Amino acid sequence: MKKRILILSTGLLFSFSTLAQAKxxxxxxxxxxxxxxxxxxxxxxxxxxxxxxxxxxxxxxxxxxxxxxxxxxxxxxxxxxxxxxxxxxxxxxxxxxxxxxxxxxxxxxxxxxxxxxxxxxxxxxxxxxxxxxxxxxxxxxGTAYLFVRDKSINSIEKAAGKKFAILHYDQAQKIIVQRIGAVPVMADISNFVKKFNNGEVDMIAAPAYAFKPLEIYKGLGTTGTMINFPVVNxxxxxxxxxxxxxxxxxxxxxxxxxxxxxxxxxxxxxxxxEIPAKYRMNLSKEDQVKYQKILREGRIDLTKQGIYEPTMMTVLKKARCTVERTNFECSLSGE
CATH class of the missing domain: 3.40.190 (D-Maltodextrin-Binding Protein; domain 2)
Known part of the structure; x- marks a missing residue:
């Protein structure tokens, strides 16, 4: 009996040892x-x-x-x-x-x-x-900014009807793009910039991380621009x-x-x-607030739909209003 217990114990020790060593x-x-x-x-x-x-x-x-x-x-x-x-x-x-x-x-x-x-x-x-x-x-x-192939798309109204590449698995992107009146074009993270550079879409949102390696400047050419407005982190x-x-x-x-x-x-x-200044364009204060309101309304809807977690939305709002206390949203409830 003792021999059987010893064999069993040795086997268990060997199993644990193997587990611990597994990559x-x-x-x-x-x-x-x-x-x-x-x-x-x-x-x-x-x-x-x-x-x-x-x-x-x-x-x-x-x-x-x-x-x-x-x-x-x-x-x-x-x-x-x-x-x-x-x-x-x-x-x-x-x-x-x-x-x-x-x-x-x-x-x-x-x-x-x-x-x-x-x-x-x-x-x-x-x-x-x-x-x-x-x-x-x-x-x-990194923060994702808007890139457009034509710098005349410099307001929300002018985005209407324009093609915007979105990640097909992110329902949030689809909803927001539709809210600004643009046309969502399904893409993946591996090809959304390619669609922009090839002229298949007019707009994308991307972080600086992608600018040089994925050659976003090819899609911008001489007529495009990066709008200095943070869409998503x-x-x-x-x-x-x-x-x-x-x-x-x-x-x-x-x-x-x-x-x-x-x-x-x-x-x-x-x-x-490292993104050259010649590609950058600032939105007017009025348009910045318009975008913020659209994004805020979208976040509230997406939280109600269960896509975003409510506690995190409250935390992020507190963080934003700690930095910019006079922002319009700081006096509003909902997040």
């Missing part, structure tokens, strides 16, 4: 593959994760849909991709990218720090079906299957991401500064 596969989306800043950030994270008893294996993807496909198929134990797509796995974190919700890098940094704070730990764990997911980090990609979420990682791993990971924020935002600001 965790991380599917990482970056438009630029291994050459991109997002992938480089996750490389640094992978190195740090050794201190938290993990042994991760990074897999680079330039097709975000493929990341999700492989994650669902169990080929990845975690993924890093845009919050707009990752929102399906955690609405609280994914709602940072609410349209018009984060109008500056300053507010974005505050918002990401807040979400990853240990006080929100329970909100960062989701149970969907029989699966458990946890947000283990959020990275800043773009982040990326690191979502893990917590049972595949050591105990307490996500806590260490989130703390690491917060520590990287100053460096990450410095990179974003550098990329924004």
């Amino acid at each position: 965790q596969n991380i599917c990482v989306f970056d438009l630029l593959g291994k050459a991109g800043e997002s992938y480089k950030l996750i490389e640094e994270w992978a190195l740090a994760s050794k201190n938290w008893d993990a042994d991760v294996n990074l897999m680079a993807y330039q097709d975000e849909a493929k990341v999700e496909q492989d994650f669902k198929a169990g080929k990845c134990d975690a993924f890093y991709m845009t919050s707009m797509r990752a929102r399906a796995y955690n609405k609280f974190a994914g709602s940072i990218d609410a349209l018009g919700g984060v109008p500056s890098n300053h507010i974005a940094q505050k918002a990401i720090s807040f979400v990853l704070d240990k006080r929100n730990k329970k909100r960062l764990v989701s149970n969907i079906g029989n699966e458990k997911y946890e947000v283990a980090g959020i990275g800043q990609i 773009v982040t990326a979420d690191l979502i893990i299957r917590p049972d595949k990682f050591p105990s307490g791993f996500a806590d260490h990971s989130r703390a690491w991401f917060v520590q990287q924020l100053p460096k990450t935002f410095a990179i974003v600001k550098r990329m924004e500064a």
